[in-house]
Amino acid sequence: MATICAIGLMSGTSMDGIDLAMLRTDGVDIVERGPGLFVPYETAFRDRIAAGLKVARQIGERAERPGDLAALEGEITRRHAGAVELFLSGQAGAWGEPELIGFHGQTVLHRPQQGLTVQLGDGQLLANLTGLPVVFDMRAEDMRHGGQGAPLVPAYHAALARSLPSHLAGKFPIVFVNIGGISNITYVPGEGDPVAFDTGPGNGLIDQWVARKAGVAFDAGGTIAAEGKVVDEVVALYLGKPFFAEPGPKSLDRGDFTLVEAQGLDLADGARTLAAVSAAAILKSVGHLPEKPRLWIVCGGGRKNPHIMRDLKAGAKAMDTEVISAEEAGMDGDATEAEAWAYLAVRSQKKLPLTFPTTTGCEKPVSGGVLVRPLP
Numbered sequence: 307m308a309t310i311c312a313i314g315l316m317s318g319t320s321m322d323g324i325d326l327a328m329l330r331t332d333g334v335d336i337v338e339r340g341p342g343l344f345v346p347y348e349t350a351f352r353d354r355i356a357a358g359l360k361v362a363r364q365i366g367e368r369a370e371r372p373g374d375l376a377a378l379e380g381e382i383t384r385r386h387a388g389a390v391e392l393f394l395s396g397q398a399g400a401w402g403e404p405e406l407i408g409f410h411g412q413t414v415l416h417r418p419q420q421g422l423t424v425q426l427g428d429g430q431l432l433a434n435l436t437g438l439p440v441v442f443d444m445r446a447e448d449m450r451h452g453g454q455g456a457p458l459v460p461a462y463h464a465a466l467a468r469s470l471p472s473h474l475a476g477k478f479p480i481v482f483v484n485i486g487g488i489s490n491i492t493y494v495p496g497e498g499d500p501v502a503f504d505t506g507p508g509n510g511l512i513d514q515w516v517a518r519k520a521g522v523a524f525d526a527g528g529t530i531a532a533e534g535k536v537v538d539e540v541v542a543l544y545l546g547k548p549f550f551a552e553p554g555p556k557s558l559d560r561g562d563f564t565l566v567e568a569q570g571l572d573l574a575d576g577a578r579t580l581a582a583v584s585a586a587a588i589l590k591s592v593g594h595l596p597e598k599p600r601l602w603i604v605c606g607g608g609r610k611n612p613h614i615m616r617d618l619k620a621g622a623k624a625m626d627t628e629v630i631s632a633e634e635a636g637m638d639g640d641a642t643e644a645e646a647w648a649y650l651a652v653r654s655q656k657k658l659p660l661t662f663p664t665t666t667g668c669e670k671p672v673s674g675g676v677l678v679r680p681l682p
């Protein structure tokens with residue numbers, strides 16, 4: 307099959323900025339992974355998105371844009387176009403000539419029980435501004451077929467599992483863990499479709515906690531948590547929630563978990579305890595997997611929190627399994643999601659499935675996404 311050079315763009319639930327990556331793929335195999343870039347949002351813009359999340363709760367139909375959400379969508383899209391320009395003026399421009407963009411947009415509402423998921427991102431505007439074809443709105447079709455609309459990265463994780471370096475190849479079942487604002491996992495068996503679901507809070511609660519208590523965006527290097535201790539009763543309160551007893555497929559909205567259970571803790575104990583919650587939530591997912599994984603590969607910003615990683619490694623070791631970072635598997639753990647959006651855009655263009663009954667609960671493998679071309 308023909309190979310396409312695509313750019314993937316992800317603005318995740320952490321609302322910290324735009325991740326970009328470039329990839330050459332035929333939509334099945336990853337032919338070559340290219341450079342990545344992160345373009346942060348400044349605090350005022352994060353706050354504007356956070357305000358937009360509240361307005362979005364009024365949305366009853368996915369095309370509605372109450373309040374200033376239409377203006378915010380335009381601004382998010384222009385920022386993505388600016389990020390693409392910056393990306394192509396540097397390393398990426400030298401690496402390849404992009405033919406397609408995969409555009410996630412910013413999720414502002416996700417209510418799978420109502421078949422409603424809303425990503426702010428104007429695909430046509432992005433195509434016009436960049437001069438490139440754009441695939442966007444990749445979650446909706448899955449929901450139309452009874453799926454959760456998330457997670458979507460599993461198809462890419464499965465492709466990564468097929469292209470591991472020789473010392474890791476064959477260590478199936480492999481679980482890819484994405485620790486973003488919310489965490490999700492993909493279980494890749496030696497044969498058959500991947501199994502996936504959201505596992506619980508990732509960095510989102512930690513970010514909210516340190517923003518509220520210390521006025522910083524995140525606990526860089528886990529230095530705040532390093533001064534604190536794990537309060538087991540609070541971990542138990544989070545882990546006792548019904549979400550963890552439910553089998554997959556399942557997905558979360560950013561607001562499904564809150565800081566209520568942590569209130570009363572001091573800054574450091576809260577940061578340390580919420581890191582423990584993040585790791586424990588991931589480990590708890592093993593109970594819903596077909597078999598115990600042999601290898602866990604960790605992507606996303608949470609792998610840079612040493613407490614989450616230490617707790618994950620300790621828990622996995624107790625199960626006689628191994629945890630490594632994406633980098634130890636020869637990948638770029640900051641770019642994985644953006645790479646996934648490039649990969650999914652190519653799959654969408656080729657009408658290949660993006661989701662499977664085992665990843666989102668859709669009734670059959672489903673393709674999706676809307677392809678738009680720049681207007682003259």
Ligand SMILES: Nc1ncnc2c1ncn2[C@@H]1O[C@H](COP(=O)(O)OP(=O)(O)OP(=O)(O)O)[C@@H](O)[C@H]1O
Pocket residue numbers: 316317318319320321322325484485486487488489509510512513523524525526527528605606607608610611643
């Ligand atoms: N140096 C660091 N130390 C500790 N935590 C970090 C560091 N760098 C990033 N993070 C955490 O990672 C988060 C960003 O992660 P990531 O980019 O994977 O999120 P995302 O794309 O919003 O996620 P998703 O869409 O999967 O929910 C930050 O908000 C922060 O909590």
Ligand SMILES: CC(=O)N[C@H]1[C@@H]2OC[C@@H](O2)[C@@H](O)[C@@H]1O[C@H](C)C(=O)O
Pocket residue numbers: 318319413416423455456457458459460486487488489490504557558643
């Ligand atoms: C609705 C939505 O945007 N969900 C995100 C969120 O952030 C992590 C987790 O929840 C995951 O389900 C999903 O993103 C990843 C990239 C996905 O779709 O695979």
